[in-house]
Amino acid sequence: MTQMTKHNSDVPATDTVGEQAQPVVQLRNVVKRFRRADGSVANAIDGVSIDVMPGEFLVLLGPSGCGKTTLLRTIAGLELADEGEIDVHGTTVLSVPRKIELPPEKRHLSMIFQSYALWPHLTVFDNVAYPLRSRGRRLPKSEIAAKVNRVLDLVGVENLGGQYPGQMSGGQQQRVALARALVDGGNLVLFDEPLSNVDAKVRETLRRELLEMQRTLGFAAVYVTHDQNEAMELAHRVAVMGGGKVRQLGPPADIYSHPVDRYVANFIGTTNEIPATVRAIDGNRVEIDTPAGQALGVAADTHLTPGDAVIACFRPEYGQVQNAEKAANNVWSGIVERVLFLGQTSETIMRLGGTDQYLRLTSLGEPEHGEGDEITITIPEHRLRIMRAEGEKAQ
Numbered sequence: 001m002t003q004m005t006k007h008n009s010d011v012p013a014t015d016t017v018g019e020q021a022q023p024v025v026q027l028r029n030v031v032k033r034f035r036r037a038d039g040s041v042a043n044a045i046d047g048v049s050i051d052v053m054p055g056e057f058l059v060l061l062g063p064s065g066c067g068k069t070t071l072l073r074t075i076a077g078l079e080l081a082d083e084g085e086i087d088v089h090g091t092t093v094l095s096v097p098r099k100i101e102l103p104p105e106k107r108h109l110s111m112i113f114q115s116y117a118l119w120p121h122l123t124v125f126d127n128v129a130y131p132l133r134s135r136g137r138r139l140p141k142s143e144i145a146a147k148v149n150r151v152l153d154l155v156g157v158e159n160l161g162g163q164y165p166g167q168m169s170g171g172q173q174q175r176v177a178l179a180r181a182l183v184d185g186g187n188l189v190l191f192d193e194p195l196s197n198v199d200a201k202v203r204e205t206l207r208r209e210l211l212e213m214q215r216t217l218g219f220a221a222v223y224v225t226h227d228q229n230e231a232m233e234l235a236h237r238v239a240v241m242g243g244g245k246v247r248q249l250g251p252p253a254d255i256y257s258h259p260v261d262r263y264v265a266n267f268i269g270t271t272n273e274i275p276a277t278v279r280a281i282d283g284n285r286v287e288i289d290t291p292a293g294q295a296l297g298v299a300a301d302t303h304l305t306p307g308d309a310v311i312a313c314f315r316p317e318y319g320q321v322q323n324a325e326k327a328a329n330n331v332w333s334g335i336v337e338r339v340l341f342l343g344q345t346s347e348t349i350m351r352l353g354g355t356d357q358y359l360r361l362t363s364l365g366e367p368e369h370g371e372g373d374e375i376t377i378t379i380p381e382h383r384l385r386i387m388r389a390e391g392e393k394a395q
């Protein structure tokens with residue numbers, strides 16, 4: 001099996017002369033509605049605009065029914081959008097206003113489905129050769145063989161051409177599926193939850209291999225999942241979707257540390273929420289009143305005004321116990337209700353003093369406090385994000 005060591009973790013955003021590279025996929029205000037059996041209308045995609053750059057791994061992440069598959073199928077040409085435009089490799093493949101609609105086979109992209117959908121009765125060679133033979137083209141046998149062998153070599157399964165998919169490991173099947181997606185020279189692959197049928201341990205291995213291959217081979221990927229770990233690990237950028245809209249688009253670390261609203265904060269990772277009211281605002285610095293006293297945080301929402309009902313959010317790992325009393329602000333005390341020792345980390349559930357608010361804290365190793373102890377914590381000001389209370393939470 002070929003070892004791939006050359007990593008390319010940055011998205012190449014510019015070409016060699018330093019000009020802005022052209023997006024591989026450009027979605028402009030795409031809308032797709034479905035009429036349900038009961039006559040009601042589902043806004044499956046509700047005005048989505050995204051640019052996918054060459055070599056970029058973009059993940060569409062969101063709960064069931066938020067429109068991920070529909071968006072992918074709309075890019076592929078398997079669904080016809082009601083509004084908007086889509087360019088692929090600089091060619092308009094869909095434009096509702098200009099009445100352009102190219103069929104899937106003219107869009108120069110490939111799709112990889114759940115469990116890879118390899119043909120069990122065809123050898124690896126024939127599986128990979130399939131796209132070259134199917135589109136009514138008559139390529140010479142030698143050219144097909146050259147293309148198939150080249151791409152099998154590229155993904156590191158050059159000696160498996162004669163095998164059947166049933167005789168291979170999950171990792172090998174994934175490589176063959178990628179080979180089939182890349183054989184026709186396309187460098188855009190769409191994935192719809194390819195790993196969702198695989199058990200957890202194997203899934204982790206396959207994910208690493210996919211990451212390795214995408215970064216090395218450099219094709220652009222649009223990858224659908226509802227698994228946030230998968231999204232965080234694979235993506236250059238994540239589009240968090242909800243109700244057919246993109247709620248936030250950015251690098252995983254940015255989405256995790258700077259969620260724009262409660263929906264994103266609760267969908268990615270775990271978050272503590274303390275209800276509060278805005279006292280004063282100075283730039284993006286917000287002074288709030290909470291049931292446990294005043295606090296300072298940063299505004300996630302630019303349109304806050306004094307008196308607004310807000311939620312102060314922070315990640316469990318940002319609640320510090322050591323030397324908390326000495327902090328200048330955001331010092332809170334409470335009673336430890338529960339300590340869960342998880343090996344590498346511990347979870348502390350604390351009831352915030354004078355409230356019925358429970359906070360979750362994560363720390364490395366075993367904590368020094370036990371159940372029933374009174375502890376004091378502090379949250380660094382830049383880790384306390386103040387967002388509108390009315391934003392709904394993700395499931």
Ligand SMILES: Nc1ncnc2c1ncn2[C@@H]1O[C@H](COP(=O)(O)OP(=O)(O)OP(=O)(O)O)[C@@H](O)[C@H]1O
Binds near residue numbers: 043069
């Ligand atoms: N053919 C269809 N007819 C009617 N409604 C549909 C159809 N396909 C999808 N929908 C609706 O559109 C919305 C988006 O569906 P979609 O399959 O894109 O969600 P998803 O994010 O891929 O969910 P999952 O994670 O469960 O696969 C849902 O409300 C769904 O019920």
Ligand SMILES: [Mg+2]
Binds near residue numbers: 068069
């Ligand atoms: Mg889906």
